[in-house]
Amino acid sequence: MKPYAEMTPEELTAEIAELKKEYKRYQNMELQLDMSRGKPCAEQLDLSMGLMDALDSNADLICEDGTDCRNYGILGGIPEAKELIGDMMENHPDNILIFGNSSLNVMYDSISRAMTHGIMGNTPWCRLDKVKFLCPVPGYDRHFAITEYFGIDMIPVPMSPTGPDMDMVEELVASDESIKGIWCVPKYSNPQGYSYSDETVRRFARLKPAARDFRIFWDNAYGMHHLYDHDQDYLIEILAECKRAGNPDLVYKFASTSKITFPGSGIAAMATSLNNLQDIKKQMSIQTIGHDKVNQLRHVRFFNDIHGMVEHMRLHADILRPKFETVEDALERNLGGLGIGEWTKPKGGYFISFDSLPGCAKKIVERAKKAGVKMTPAGATWPYGKDPQNSNIRIAPTYPTLDDLRTAAELFTLCVRLVSAQAILEEKKTA
Amino acid sequence: MKPYAEMTPEELTAEIAELKKEYKRYQNMELQLDMSRGKPCAEQLDLSMGLMDALDSNADLICEDGTDCRNYGILGGIPEAKELIGDMMENHPDNILIFGNSSLNVMYDSISRAMTHGIMGNTPWCRLDKVKFLCPVPGYDRHFAITEYFGIDMIPVPMSPTGPDMDMVEELVASDESIKGIWCVPKYSNPQGYSYSDETVRRFARLKPAARDFRIFWDNAYGMHHLYDHDQDYLIEILAECKRAGNPDLVYKFASTSKITFPGSGIAAMATSLNNLQDIKKQMSIQTIGHDKVNQLRHVRFFNDIHGMVEHMRLHADILRPKFETVEDALERNLGGLGIGEWTKPKGGYFISFDSLPGCAKKIVERAKKAGVKMTPAGATWPYGKDPQNSNIRIAPTYPTLDDLRTAAELFTLCVRLVSAQAILEEKKTA
Numbered sequence: 088m089k090p091y092a093e094m095t096p097e098e099l100t101a102e103i104a105e106l107k108k109e110y111k112r113y114q115n116m117e118l119q120l121d122m123s124r125g126k127p128c129a130e131q132l133d134l135s136m137g138l139m140d141a142l143d144s145n146a147d148l149i150c151e152d153g154t155d156c157r158n159y160g161i162l163g164g165i166p167e168a169k170e171l172i173g174d175m176m177e178n179h180p181d182n183i184l185i186f187g188n189s190s191l192n193v194m195y196d197s198i199s200r201a202m203t204h205g206i207m208g209n210t211p212w213c214r215l216d217k218v219k220f221l222c223p224v225p226g227y228d229r230h231f232a233i234t235e236y237f238g239i240d241m242i243p244v245p246m247s248p249t250g251p252d253m254d255m256v257e258e259l260v261a262s263d264e265s266i267k268g269i270w271c272v273p274k275y276s277n278p279q280g281y282s283y284s285d286e287t288v289r290r291f292a293r294l295k296p297a298a299r300d301f302r303i304f305w306d307n308a309y310g311m312h313h314l315y316d317h318d319q320d321y322l323i324e325i326l327a328e329c330k331r332a333g334n335p336d337l338v339y340k341f342a343s344t345s346k347i348t349f350p351g352s353g354i355a356a357m358a359t360s361l362n363n364l365q366d367i368k369k370q371m372s373i374q375t376i377g378h379d380k381v382n383q384l385r386h387v388r389f390f391n392d393i394h395g396m397v398e399h400m401r402l403h404a405d406i407l408r409p410k411f412e413t414v415e416d417a418l419e420r421n422l423g424g425l426g427i428g429e430w431t432k433p434k435g436g437y438f439i440s441f442d443s444l445p446g447c448a449k450k451i452v453e454r455a456k457k458a459g460v461k462m463t464p465a466g467a468t469w470p471y472g473k474d475p476q477n478s479n480i481r482i483a484p485t486y487p488t489l490d491d492l493r494t495a496a497e498l499f500t501l502c503v504r505l506v507s508a509q510a511i512l513e514e515k516k517t518a
Numbered sequence: 519m520k521p522y523a524e525m526t527p528e529e530l531t532a533e534i535a536e537l538k539k540e541y542k543r544y545q546n547m548e549l550q551l552d553m554s555r556g557k558p559c560a561e562q563l564d565l566s567m568g569l570m571d572a573l574d575s576n577a578d579l580i581c582e583d584g585t586d587c588r589n590y591g592i593l594g595g596i597p598e599a600k601e602l603i604g605d606m607m608e609n610h611p612d613n614i615l616i617f618g619n620s621s622l623n624v625m626y627d628s629i630s631r632a633m634t635h636g637i638m639g640n641t642p643w644c645r646l647d648k649v650k651f652l653c654p655v656p657g658y659d660r661h662f663a664i665t666e667y668f669g670i671d672m673i674p675v676p677m678s679p680t681g682p683d684m685d686m687v688e689e690l691v692a693s694d695e696s697i698k699g700i701w702c703v704p705k706y707s708n709p710q711g712y713s714y715s716d717e718t719v720r721r722f723a724r725l726k727p728a729a730r731d732f733r734i735f736w737d738n739a740y741g742m743h744h745l746y747d748h749d750q751d752y753l754i755e756i757l758a759e760c761k762r763a764g765n766p767d768l769v770y771k772f773a774s775t776s777k778i779t780f781p782g783s784g785i786a787a788m789a790t791s792l793n794n795l796q797d798i799k800k801q802m803s804i805q806t807i808g809h810d811k812v813n814q815l816r817h818v819r820f821f822n823d824i825h826g827m828v829e830h831m832r833l834h835a836d837i838l839r840p841k842f843e844t845v846e847d848a849l850e851r852n853l854g855g856l857g858i859g860e861w862t863k864p865k866g867g868y869f870i871s872f873d874s875l876p877g878c879a880k881k882i883v884e885r886a887k888k889a890g891v892k893m894t895p896a897g898a899t900w901p902y903g904k905d906p907q908n909s910n911i912r913i914a915p916t917y918p919t920l921d922d923l924r925t926a927a928e929l930f931t932l933c934v935r936l937v938s939a940q941a942i943l944e945e946k947k948t949a
Contacts, residue, residue, distance in 0.1 A: 124590070132588040136575040143574070144567040157563040157780040159555070187618045188810045195805040202634050203644060203668065213634060213644045229807075236804045237634065349588040352812035373667045374626040376660075379619045379810070381783035 090426035099512040106505040118459030120495040125437035135348040141389040156380040168383035174393035178358040190343035190355040209300035221269035223251040225468030227277040230270040241470035250287030264297040275309035278481035279440040280433020282320035292328035305340040309436040421500035427507035439482040454502035521857035530943040537936040549890030551926040556868035557917040566779040572820040587811040599814035605824035609789040621774035621786040640731035652700035654682040656899030658708040661701040672901035681718035695728040706740035709912035710871040711864020713751035723759035734769040740867040848927035858938035870913040885933035
């Protein structure tokens with residue numbers, strides 16, 4: 088089939104009629120499918136059921152340093168969990184702080200602490216007239232929700248396959264003292280699945296921010312989440328690179344086992360410089376006596392070591408790979424050559440990013456919804472939910488079964504075609 | 519033996535010599551005992567080892583409403599946990615929010631949220647010139663640490679066996695709009711083990727605060743923590759009483775299973791009005807996707823229901839009762855009639871409160887420390903760590919073994935006698 092833009096109004100009208108018939112057919116199926124959130128599927132969760140046996144009533148719950156994990160004590164995590172998570176995050180255990188079940192919560196608390204108490208002796212952000220964050224776009228809606236909640240101005244920075252536009256990042260942070268941070272998902276980014284290039288990471292580590300309390304919020308959520316065994320993205324480790332560049336305190340790095348074991352019942356962590364850790368621990372010691380050490384121990388006993396975790400992630404990949412390929416196949420098969428959309432082909436992570444013709448995203452998502460397929464709301468990948476092009480749609484292929492996904496992907500591409508054909512026809516008429 | 523105050527200087531000198539000899543004997547024992555923190559002992563922790571078997575790899579992890587507890591979802595707690603914790607807190611499940619592992623963290627977050635976003639539409643506290651809290655004294659050091667950390671002025675309010683001085687509380691909250699809250703441990707209070715009388719709770723529910731965003735921070739940490747089977751304190755349920763009094767939104771109530779199962783690996787909760795819940799959930803939904811549902815389910819399966827929890831608490835009581843009685847026996851036997859100290863005889867909770875002669879507390883704690891017995895630092899029970907009388911000492915009898923506790927209690931009373939005798943002698947000399 089030729090590109091829609093090259094079709095005559097008559098051809099487009101015929102195509103639309105055909106697509107509408109097909110759409111009706113899907114509507115009659117009364118589907119209830121969900122490609123909206125980055126949730127693991129039941130089969131993935133089954134992989135971690137051994138976690139429930141890792142500790143039983145005969146287990147020795149004393150951790151390496153002699154602490155009884157059942158009791159109060161140890162603010163920053165048990166030693167063996169710091170080692171495992173250190174290996175996972177590629178950082179020294181001394182640079183690791185283990186928290187509760189949610190890295191989002193750790194990020195929220197980091198911003199909240201900066202608001203009320205400031206970072207390393209600097210003015211609390213709540214006392215400043217203006218606080219701004221850079222937001223690579225498209226990006227993660229829950230990041231943007233935190234900064235919006237705290238009234239922080241968000242400045243979009245375009246993403247490319249190598250990472251954020253670093254010329255823009257460098258210039259902005261160097262010239263504006265009110266810019267206090269940037270949200271990054273550096274590996275298998277949300278939603279594109281892009282991984283920052285070596286050059287990008289190097290430039291991040293060498294930023295010269297006007298604000299002394301500027302921090303890179305490096306949410307390495309998908310560090311272990313490869314789809315392929317031999318075709319994996321590698322990222323320069325940012326903390327080490329910052330140290331080498333003479334900017335040791337520039338980065339807060341976050342990760343969790345949420346999409347490794349159980350979302351909501353995993354362990355979250357932060358890796359950062361000892362100066363930052365000391366600053367953060369001052370607050371932590373007021374906020375809590377400690378996090379769930381038994382669950383930390385449970386994770387260590389389940390994985391044993393980082394190799395155990397890597398092997399475990401291969402099993403996740405075996406489940407997810409066909410799902411990503413199913414969606415990519417449908418996109419290529421149904422949209423290839425039509426000139427009505429572009430999409431990413433990630434080698435890991437949880438999402439595929441789709442860009443429709445400008446102005447079509449909301450309608451496509453609406454169409455899909457009306458036929459029983461839930462997508463992430465169009466605009467969600469932008470600060471304030473406002474995608475100026477109205478073109479980006481995040482596809483989350485992990486949760487549905489492969490069968491459901493096949494149907495959902497077909498329907499999605501059908502909606503893209505229908506909405507796009509209508510838009511092009513409309514344009515041709517008004518032109 | 520007659521009261522120290524009635525002894526002649528010669529008698530006191532002889533007594534001091536005798537006590538010093540005895541103290542030396544203890545020093546030579548090279549003790550390493552800890553009566554400083556309210557930690558359960560190993561024997562208590564053993565009671566909950568069944569928690570580790572409550573879920574295994576064959577367990578059905580779907581909760582009542584059909585949610586897979588292993589995955590994302592459910593912000594405020596799974597239904598069966600809300601029911602169990604509702605029964606524990608004596609509140610309707612609809613009024614319950616389940617959080618992570620620490621009620622201290624929930625209290626901290628409640629204050630932090632009030633600082634940055636305000637309570638139910640009122641001005642965020644960080645924008646006010648002055649924010650004040652009432653602090654019944656002696657009280658819980660970690661409460662005071664939170665308000666101090668946020669720069670909130672703390673006003674001490676004297677405690678009595680029936681609760682805080684309510685005349686003072688009523689007058690202060692009615693007259694000063696900058697007073698935004700009060701810390702309460704209403705049952706088996708920390709450190710006295712006092713329970714608020716019916717009259718006190720009724721007056722709390724009928725407060726007429728000048729500040730619309732005044733909240734009672736009702737930390738019912740020891741609601742289930744009785745020492746005796748038939749001699750238990752009952753508390754009027756504050757949320758219901760507030761509702762009856764026409765002040766439904768006046769109270770934030772906190773509790774956790776920290777000293778029921780495992781500290782650090784339990785579940786924490788809040789009970790409050792639906793208006794407050796709605797206000798809080800707005801923030802929660804930004805801060806996290808949800809708390810640890812698997813651990814919530816684990817607790818429900820372990821206890822089955824509130825009766826299971828009550829029976830479990832009887833086993834705790836069997837371990838703790840002899841410990842409290844050991845300390846009380848030593849206090850009575852060694853200090854009774856000497857007129858150098860007063861102490862509480864709680865029917866539950868985790869602490870005994872001791873009041874020495876004015877000016878002696880720090881020296882007593884120092885003496886005990888030098889002989890290898892660690893006590894809570896004197897002053898800790900007051901805001902800013904400053905006990906104006908320098909007389910209150912918190913005794914935590916739960917953690918040491920019964921044998922160790924016997925030794926520690928003997929040494930403690932010895933230190934009280936020695937320091938008091940010296941102080942009285944000094945006074946007589948200078949008089």
